[in-house]
Amino acid sequence: MSLVRNVGTIGGLTLVSRVFGFLRxxxxxxxxxxxxxxxxxxxxxxxxxxxxxxFAEGAFSSAFVPLFNRRMTKDGDMTxxxxxxxxVLAVLIPILILFSAAALIAMPWxxxxxxxxxxxxxxxxxxxxVLMARLAFPYLAFMSLATVFAAILNSLSRFAAAAAAPILLNICLITALTVGAVQPDSVELRRDIGMWLGIAVTISGILQALWLGWWAWRxxxxxxxxxxxxxxxxKExxxxxxPAILGAGVYQISRFIDLFFLSTLPDGAYTFLAMGDRLNQLPLGIIGIALGTAILPSLSRHIARDDHDGAFRLQSNAVELALLLTxxxxxxxxxxxxAFTRAFYTGGAYTLADSISTGAVVSALVVGLPAYVLNKVLIPNFFARKDTRTPVYTAGGALVINIGLNFLLVPRLGVVGLALAGSIxxxxxxxxxxxxxxxxxxxHLTRLVLSRIARITLAAAFMGGVLWYAMPYGSEFYSGSALERVSSVIALVALGGVAFLVAALLLKAIDRKTIDQLLRRPA
Structure with a gap:
């Protein structure tokens, strides 16, 4: 199956999950x-x-998949x-039980x-x-088990089940929220909903583990x-x-540091960052996770066969596709x-001022959107060669930069500075x-690919200029009636899409030959 089709399978189902997450x-x-x-x-x-x-998102899979692929025989014997x-599961389960028990005890601290x-x-x-965190924390153990099954399915190029699994989390949370949304608002109700949400998270972990286990059994x-x-x-x-966990750990240490800086900011900062990140996660999850998941097994096979040209071509296509989309x-x-935050979030307990603050966070987060996706696209090249250490060193350097930027930007820009520091x-x-x-x-990037990236950037800049000019004309509709909000968002998306497509075609930023290679069709 081609890279584009694998990415389309993963990305399409991830899109469904992200849309559910957005509704959530x-x-x-x-x-x-x-x-x-x-x-x-x-x-x-x-x-x-x-x-x-x-643990469960990236670190384990990046180490497990190449070893698992090495034990798969060409004649289909999976013994x-x-x-x-x-x-692996026999050792993993006791570790998860002990870690989860320790975390539940230490949760107040x-x-x-x-x-x-x-x-x-x-x-x-x-x-x-503390209670909500305790109710939700068993989710970690069940999702770690689900990761093993997902890694097995991805190694078999069965990407759909794992890509669809997060939909179950969002369905569980939406169910809990819907029960609360139809009742009169009160402080007591909000607290009850918080507990329901914690329980829903753990239930979703159980369902995802069962779902992926069943597909692996099939x-x-x-x-x-x-x-x-x-x-x-x-032991191997x-x-x-x-090292892969340490590499992911550097990133998660960065998240803990972000939480620390958030704790110094005014009430609402946690929510502004979370809601802004949801919009950022729509393209990041669909494109970044899909590309990173799809290319690791293929890169592993190319490298195992010493097919360096195939590995180079796959990596180059993935980088170009990532930038074309992000x-x-x-x-x-x-x-x-x-405009998006005002249209989607304003209402109920979320004020217009909250939505405007969230919009500023979105603008800072998406500065790093292409970089986050490129990280997911480049790191598999190391993991496929069983080099899990180098990404640790680069992530460590980025962490030091992130901490320094947090000290510089957060006191001046608040939660927007926190988002911008992560992007840089x-x-x-x-x-x-x-x-x-x-x-x-x-x-390395060839001259042809660099030229195409430059054209993609120019086409996107033209689109940005069109949107900048058009934005003020819809300002009164972004927080209007439901019909006005939907219409204004659709108009912005359509205008931006047409502007980019026209500019990309005129600048030849979209190359038919490359797309045909990705689809494995004759050009």
Missing amino acids: DILLARVLGAGGVGDAWQLAFQLPNIFRRL EARIFAEE IAGLFANEGISSDPELYDLA EGFRIRLRAPRLTADV LGILVL VPAAVALFISGS SAWCNVAALYAILASKGYF
């Missing part, structure tokens, strides 16, 4: 609002998710690969580290944040429980996964972010990853 956050904004219970929930939800991203997966003054000064709100993987043993294969995985998205959201440090990480790949001869 619209409900969150209107039901819980910014500050108070809304901030307490964002803090509680962040804690299991940071640890999930530390060795299945035994490897069973040995953990939450206390990152609670802002609005939460920590209200004992009832602080206790609620593909012939009858996983049996074994007694935990540190076999040679498990540990040697690879620890640069116009970043420019459009930078210019029109406040992401670009620094991309520059370091690319420089190392180029110096080792693994990958």
Whole structure:
């Protein structure tokens, strides 16, 4: 299957998940609002998710997939690969149980580290944040199990089930919020909804683990429980996964540092960042996760066969495709972010001022959107070569830059400075990853690709100018009736899309030959 089709499968289902997530956050904004219970929930939800991203999102898969692929035989015999997966699960399950138990006991201390003054000064709100985090934290254990099954399915080029799994999380949360949305608003109701949300998160983890386990079973993987043993294969995985976790850990340490800086900001900052990040995550999740997930197995196979030309071509196509999709998205959201936040979030407990603040955060976040996606596209080139250390070093350097920028920007720009610091440090990480790949001869941008990237950037800049000129004409509609909001957003998206497409075709930024290569059709 071609890169574009794999990305289309993952990206299409991720789009459905992100849309559900967007609906979830619209409900969150209107039901819980910014500050108070809304901030307490964002803090509680962040804690299991940071640890999930530390282990379950990227670090484990990046080490597991190449080893799993190596144990798959050409004649379809999966016995060795299945035994490897069973040995990994046998060691993983006790670790997850012990870690989760320790985190539940220490949750008041953990939450206390990152609670802002609005939460920590209200004992009832602080206790609620701790309770919500405890109710949600088992989600981590179930999602880590789901990651094993997802890695197996991705290795078999069965991407759909894993890409669809996050939809279950959003359905569970939307269900809890909908029950609250139809009742009269009150402080007591908001607190009850917070507890329902914590329970819904854990239920979604159970459902995702069962969903992916069932699909792995359908593909012939009858996983049996074994007694935990540190076999040679498990030790090999540990040697690879620890640096990968440290690399992901550097990023998650950055998230913890962000939480620390958020705790110094006024009430509402947690919610503004979370709601702004949702808009940023729409293209990031659809494009970045899809590309990163799709190219790792293919790169692993090219490198295992010593097909350096194939690996180079795949990496080059992925970079070009990433920028073709993310640069116009970043420019459009930078210019029109406040229009989207006003149209989608304003209402109920979320005021117009909250939406405008969120729009400023969106503009700062999307400065780094192409960089975040390029990170996900370049890192598999290291993991496919079983080099999980280099990304740790580059991420560590980016973390130092991020901390320095936080000290510089947060006191001056508040939560917007926090978002901007992350964007700049992401670009620094991309520059370091690319420089190392180029110096080792693994990958470099050809003159043709650089030329096309320049044309993509020019086309996006033209689109940005059109949107900048058009934005004021719809200002009275962005916070109007439902019909006015929907119509104004559709008009902005259509105008931006047409402007970019016309400019890209005139500048020849979209190359038919490359698209045909990606689709594996004759040009």
